Amino acid sequence: MKEIALMLDMGRKFYTKDWILNLIDHMHQLNMNTLQLHFSENEGFRIACDNYPQIVSEQHLTKAEVRDIIAHANRQGIQIIPDLDTPGHVKHLLTFFPQFQLSGDDRALDITNPQARAFIKTLYQEYAELFAESTYFHIGADEFIDFDKVGDYPALVNHAKTHYGPDASGLETYVDYTNDIATYVTSLGFIPRVWNDGFFRTNRHSLVTLTPHVEITYWTRWHPHMASAQTFIERGYQLINFCDNYFYYVLGEAAGYTYPTAHKIHKEWVPHRFAQAQYLTPEQMVSVKGSAFAIWSDRPEAQTEQEVFSGIQAPLQAMIQCIAQAT
Numbered sequence: 001m002k003e004i005a006l007m008l009d010m011g012r013k014f015y016t017k018d019w020i021l022n023l024i025d026h027m028h029q030l031n032m033n034t035l036q037l038h039f040s041e042n043e044g045f046r047i048a049c050d051n052y053p054q055i056v057s058e059q060h061l062t063k064a065e066v067r068d069i070i071a072h073a074n075r076q077g078i079q080i081i082p083d084l085d086t087p088g089h090v091k092h093l094l095t096f097f098p099q100f101q102l103s104g105d106d107r108a109l110d111i112t113n114p115q116a117r118a119f120i121k122t123l124y125q126e127y128a129e130l131f132a133e134s135t136y137f138h139i140g141a142d143e144f145i146d147f148d149k150v151g152d153y154p155a156l157v158n159h160a161k162t163h164y165g166p167d168a169s170g171l172e173t174y175v176d177y178t179n180d181i182a183t184y185v186t187s188l189g190f191i192p193r194v195w196n197d198g199f200f201r202t203n204r205h206s207l208v209t210l211t212p213h214v215e216i217t218y219w220t221r222w223h224p225h226m227a228s229a230q231t232f233i234e235r236g237y238q239l240i241n242f243c244d245n246y247f248y249y250v251l252g253e254a255a256g257y258t259y260p261t262a263h264k265i266h267k268e269w270v271p272h273r274f275a276q277a278q279y280l281t282p283e284q285m286v287s288v289k290g291s292a293f294a295i296w297s298d299r300p301e302a303q304t305e306q307e308v309f310s311g312i313q314a315p316l317q318a319m320i321q322c323i324a325q326a327t
Contacts, residue, residue: 003240003290004323005034006316007083011041011092013297014059019305021072026309028076030320034290035073036138038083042091042107043300051126055096063130070133072291082131084118085140087111087177102157108144111158111177112159116203128188137185138217142195147171147204148225164207171206174198179211186213193217193240200227200235212236220244223277229274231323233287241291243275247319249312254297259311260282262318269319271326293319 006027008015024035039046044057047066061069073080087102087109094101094109100116102108111115128137145153150170161167163176174312182192196218199210205223216232219242232239242248246269250257271291272280280288291317304309 001033002288002323003034003292004030004032005081005290005292006032007035007036007038007294009038009041009295009297010061010154011038011085011089011297012043013300014044014046014057014251014306017065017069019309020069022084023309024069024073024076024078026146027078030316032316032320033077034079034081034292035114036081036083036292038085040084040089040092040309042089045092047125047127047130049126051122052096055093057092066130068195070131070259074133077134080131080134081136081138082127083138083140084123084127085138085142086181087140087174088142088144089140093166102145102153104147104153110155111173112155114313117177117180120181121291122184124181125188128190135191136193136215137188137190138193139178139181139185140195141174141199142197142219144174144198147174147198147201148223150174150204160207168207171198171201171204172208175206175208175210178214179208182211182214186327191215191271196229196232197226198224200231201225202227215240217242217292218274219294221274221278226287229278229280230284233280233284237287239274239288240272241288242269243269243273243293244274244294245277247291247293247315248296249294249315250296250298250309251308252302254296257296260315262314265315265318265322269322271323291293291319291323 045055046060048062091107102110111113111169152235156173157170160170164172185192193215196216216237216239
């Protein structure tokens with residue numbers, strides 16, 4: 001059965017337990033089956049943390065509330081996927097651990113620092129226990145740095161050349177980190193997932209290859225140097241279609257996005273259409289596990305919980321109908 005997923009950015013904006021329970025009920029009515037909870041962001045950390053309580057935002061879910069959410073999702077036939085995004089999107093964490101910041105970027109982890117890696121692994125370990133029933137764990141890996149300017153980060157370049165030789169570009173450090181976290185999350189019992197934008201870029205080489213033991217949530221190809229969906233499939237990865245052109249509900253219409261509409265989805269989208277009008281063949285679609293809608297809370301005050309719930313109704317319904325028509 002294909003995944004029909006929804007991702008909720010609860011890192012930037014706090015969503016109450018009751019609201020999430022109602023969202024799960026609505027997803028069940030639409031025959032959706034996966035809810036990805038993106039609970040850490042540059043602006044906040046929204047689930048209680050036993051190891052580092054200082055990192056938790058004032059508005060957050062307790063672990064008991066998260067367990068209630070998981071139990072309710074299970075009853076409704078919906079799998080929860082935890083989403084802890086590193087090594088980018090960690091500005092909030094770094095306000096409490098500035099010693100782990102990558103020089104020159106207050107949103108990025110210094111992945112050359114073994115102590116920084118160890119700190120992040122303790123977080124994954126803690127939330128692996130909370131989400132032990134989940135099959136997948138999303139580890140992020142998107143928007144770490146400007147990948148076309150890796151030379152602006154001498155720590156990454158020097159680390160790569162030290163470990164992989166003079167021909168290393170610096171991206172090796174990033175891919176190695178992702179592989180390290182993916183391997184660790186796998187050892188905790190999960191299938192790791194990552195976003196697509198940093199890997200196999202057409203104008204940058206890496207002497208280290210992304211581990212084959214991750215799945216790719218393919219969201220965009222807004223930059224021409226980003227690898228195509230076909231590239232990942234040819235390399236043996238499985239994909240989930242997070243097509244940002246149609247299914248990114250970005251609060252406040254930030255980052256150049258406009259709210260998705262049912263009309264546009266019905267008129268233009270089909271499940272084999274990926275970001276920036278990439279159309280996959282039936283043979284390639286065998287490697288696609290499903291499609292996903294994403295709520296990104298870039299401007300958290302732009303809409304209330306109820307306005308978000310109302311706003312996603314029509315485009316979600318349209319996505320479901322397009323998927324049904326294609327099967």
